[in-house]
Amino acid sequence: MDNIKDTTIEVIQSVLPITIVITILQFTLIWLPTETFLQFLIGVVLVGFGLILFLLGVNIGLLPVGEMIGSALSKTKSIWLIVIFGFLLGVVVTIAEPDVRVLSTQVDQVSNGGIPKSVLILAVALGVGLFVALSMIRIVFSIPITYILAGGYGIIFLLAAFTPTTFVPLSFDSGGVTTGPLTVPFIMALGVGTASVLKGKSASQDGFGLVALASIGPIISVLILGVIYG
Amino acid sequence: MNLHIFIGFQQMMGEVAIALLPLVGLFLFFQFFFLKLSYRKLIDIAVGFILTFLGLSFFLQGVHIGFLPIGQMIGVDLGSIEFVWLLIPIGFILGFFAAYAEPAVQVLIHQVEKASGGYIPQKVLLYTVSIGVGISVALSMIRILLGISLWYFILPGYIIALIMVKYSSKAFASIAFDSGGVATGPMTATFILAMFVGIASVTEGRDPLLDGFGMVALVALAPILSVLTLGILYSRKEKEQYAQETKAKAHRHDR
Numbered sequence: 001m002d003n004i005k006d007t008t009i010e011v012i013q014s015v016l017p018i019t020i021v022i023t024i025l026q027f028t029l030i031w032l033p034t035e036t037f038l039q040f041l042i043g044v045v046l047v048g049f050g051l052i053l054f055l056l057g058v059n060i061g062l063l064p065v066g067e068m069i070g071s072a073l074s075k076t077k078s079i080w081l082i083v084i085f086g087f088l089l090g091v092v093v094t095i096a097e098p099d100v101r102v103l104s105t106q107v108d109q110v111s112n113g114g115i116p117k118s119v120l121i122l123a124v125a126l127g128v129g130l131f132v133a134l135s136m137i138r139i140v141f142s143i144p145i146t147y148i149l150a151g152g153y154g155i156i157f158l159l160a161a162f163t164p165t166t167f168v169p170l171s172f173d174s175g176g177v178t179t180g181p182l183t184v185p186f187i188m189a190l191g192v193g194t195a196s197v198l199k200g201k202s203a204s205q206d207g208f209g210l211v212a213l214a215s216i217g218p219i220i221s222v223l224i225l226g227v228i229y230g
Numbered sequence: 231m232n233l234h235i236f237i238g239f240q241q242m243m244g245e246v247a248i249a250l251l252p253l254v255g256l257f258l259f260f261q262f263f264f265l266k267l268s269y270r271k272l273i274d275i276a277v278g279f280i281l282t283f284l285g286l287s288f289f290l291q292g293v294h295i296g297f298l299p300i301g302q303m304i305g306v307d308l309g310s311i312e313f314v315w316l317l318i319p320i321g322f323i324l325g326f327f328a329a330y331a332e333p334a335v336q337v338l339i340h341q342v343e344k345a346s347g348g349y350i351p352q353k354v355l356l357y358t359v360s361i362g363v364g365i366s367v368a369l370s371m372i373r374i375l376l377g378i379s380l381w382y383f384i385l386p387g388y389i390i391a392l393i394m395v396k397y398s399s400k401a402f403a404s405i406a407f408d409s410g411g412v413a414t415g416p417m418t419a420t421f422i423l424a425m426f427v428g429i430a431s432v433t434e435g436r437d438p439l440l441d442g443f444g445m446v447a448l449v450a451l452a453p454i455l456s457v458l459t460l461g462i463l464y465s466r467k468e469k470e471q472y473a474q475e476t477k478a479k480a481h482r483h484d485r
Contacts, residue, residue, distance in 0.1 A: 010333040017327035018417045022304065025320070030307045036300060039233055043296010046235075046288050051416055054285025061278015065257050072264040092252040098286055099419045101249065102293050103446075109298075110427055110438045146395065149407065153388060160381075166437065169380045169444030176446035177419045179411020212407035215450070 004056065011051045019044050051181075054098070058182060066186040070193025079140050082194060083133045089190060090132030090214065094125035099180035103173060115170075119225070124174050127221030131213045132187060138213075139195050145209040152216040159223040167226030175219040184211055234295050239287070242294065246286045254279060289416075297421045305428020317371045317429065324422060325367030325449065330360040334412040335453070338405070342457060345401040349467060350460050358460065362452030363413045367422065370445040374430050380444040387451045394458040399468060402461025409457055410450040419446055 019041075026037055069089065073082050094100055104120040131152075138148060160168055191210040257275070261267060267275070308317060329335055339355045369383060395403045423445060430442035 013331045013333055014328075014415050015417060017331045018324060018421060021320075021324055021327060022421075025304070025308075029311060029316075030304055032300075032303065032307065035232060036303060040296050040300040040304075042233060042235055043292045043300060046292025046295070047297065047416065047420070048292075050285045050287065050289030050292055052285065053281050054289055057278045057281030057283070057285055059278070060281065061275045062253070062282060064278075065260075065275060068265055068267075069257075069260050072260060076264075088256060092256050096249045096253050096282075096286070098289055099414070099416070101290060102298075102420045103423070105294075106298065106423060106427060107439075107443070110442065145404070145407075150392065153392075157385075165379070166439045169440060169442075169447065172380065172384060172447030173419075173423075173443045173445070176410070176414045176450040179414060179450070180419075181416065184411055209404055209407060211411060215410060 003059065004052075007052055007055045007059075011048050011055065015044060015048045015051070055181060058185065062182065063185055063189055066189035067193055070190040073190075074194045079137075082140070083136050086136040086190065086194075087129040087133035090129035090187065090217075091125045093183050093186045094128040094178060094218075095121060097178065097180045097182045099177035100124050100174070103177045107170060115225075115229070120174070120222070123221045123225045124178060124218040127174075127217030127219070128178050128183065128214050129217070130221070131217030132190070132210070134217075135191060135210050135213045136194060138209075139191070145213070148213060149216070152213070152220065156216070156219050156223065159220065159227065162230075163223045163226035164230040167223060167229070171219045171222035171226065174222045175215040175217075178215050178218050179211055183214065187211060187214055236291070237295065239291055242291050243283075243287045246283055246290065249286070250279065250283055293420050298424045301421045301424025302428035302431070305425040305430075306432050307428075308425070309429035309432035314375060314433075317375065318368050321371035322364040322368040324364075326360045326364035328367075328415065328417055328422070329363035329413045329452075330356065332413060332415045334415060335359055338409050338412045338453065338457070341405055342402070342460065345405060346460075346464050349464055355456065355460060358456040359413065359453045362456045363449055366448040366452045367445065370426065370448050371429075373444065374426065374433055374436060374441050377436055377441060380447065383448055384444075384451070387448075387455070391451070391454050391458060394455070394462060397465065398458045398461030399465035402457055402464060406454050406457035406461065409453040412453050413449050414446050418449055 022040070026032060032040075066089075069085070073085055076082070100121060101117075104117040104124070107115050107120055108117040134148065137143070138145065156171075163171075187210050261272070308320070311317075335356065338359070339352045342350055342355050343352055372378070373380065373383070391406075395406075398406070423443070426445050427438045427442035430436045430438040433441075436442075
């Protein structure tokens with residue numbers, strides 16, 4: 001019960017401020033037709049209600065699953081199993097990530113179908129998967145995170161030279177939206193689980209940095225998508 | 231009144247089902263080969279998946295019938311007001327309040343307070359991140375109005391971040407890079423982004439695809455730089471403390 005209350009408060013807190021600012025703008029600057037403004041408010045209610053259910057579902061079902069899979073994988077002690085399933089989990093979770101869906105819907109619409117929704121979602125998902133796998137390798141071999149961060153951004157700047165300019169903002173935004181309400185807790189759970197079983201002592205240190213790496217992946221994969229399209 | 235609430239909801243539920251299917255499949259695979267959970271736990275997880283399914287359907291429905299179309303409309307209206315420079319403070323206010331109330335930011339603040347042993351008060355970080363996000367959204371407005379490439383913001387941003395990591399305390403550095411997502415909450419990536427696309431579409435000489443997007447990326451930079459700044463302050467304090475201690479020791483040796 002507490003869980004439901006907390007989640008509800010949390011969602012209201014994150015939805016309300018912008019709704020208030022928009023309401024103030026509506027009656028000072030914008031003056032949309034009442035009908036249209038009501039449509040916006042209905043959207044707010046649906047989004048809020050949906051988010052509450054979604055977060056509850058993630059807490060009850062998806063997070064425990066993430067933790068259990070993380071620790072089951074680590075117990076196999078097989079590096080290759082961990083890396084392969086890290087990749088698959090990254091892909092599968094990103095496909096279900098709400099923010100990624102919304103971004104790709106908008107891109108599909110703005111580009112008039114030039115960059116189809118499904119293609120963008122798939123590219124982002126592959127990027128996340130690849131970098132989750134890489135993070136697992138990093139944890140196993142204790143590679144310093146700065147190496148991968150610097151290398152990742154190096155590749156990004158290199159790729160950006162070959163990709164059409166329209167793909168640059170798009171790719172960075174894709175990196176931003178992957179850190180959504182599903183991916184972050186799920187990947188954190190997986191990483192901390194893996195790190196604690198494999199390494200023991202420095203578990204929390206190694207578990208960190210996963211999210212940062214996971215958001216580099218989609219930037220690279222969307223830039224590559226741009227190279228292919230261009 | 232001509233309100234659309236559940237238009238296309240069935241189709242949306244179909245889409246969400248397809249989106250969740252791979253995750254369910256992967257879970258079932260693990261259940262059969264590794265986890266072998268009891269019947270009771272399986273029911274819990276099934277309830278979780280059903281809630282996720284319904285929640286995601288309602289969320290996306292709200293985005294489709296409300297946030298995207300109306301966000302763009304509001305953007306179009308804002309983009310054609312007489313005093314376009316007003317958009318810059320409006321952007322700042324939107325960003326500031328979005329971050330200020332965001333639960334994920336609160337979680338980050340807790341983490342940082344723990345890592346600094348209370349040296350960085352919660353309020354300081356909250357204001358630093360909120361002002362940072364406000365500036366990010368305001369800068370994105372300036373980007374649209376003047377048509378500046380995202381590179382001029384992203385490149386220095388990340389270079390500064392990578393340099394700051396060298397001087398920041400270790401614990402802060404790892405928290406910083408993970409905190410990029412905390413401010414890109416469910417409103418930023420949906421509603422504010424739609425607004426930006428709307429503004430870019432009515433501003434002369436701007437391409438919505440090129441100038442409308444990129445805001446999320448800038449918003450993601452704000453908490454990283456905020457946490458690193460506080461991390462540098464904190465590592466200075468650590469060094470001072472260390473210097474004092476060694477001085478005290480040396481003093482004792484003298485005697």
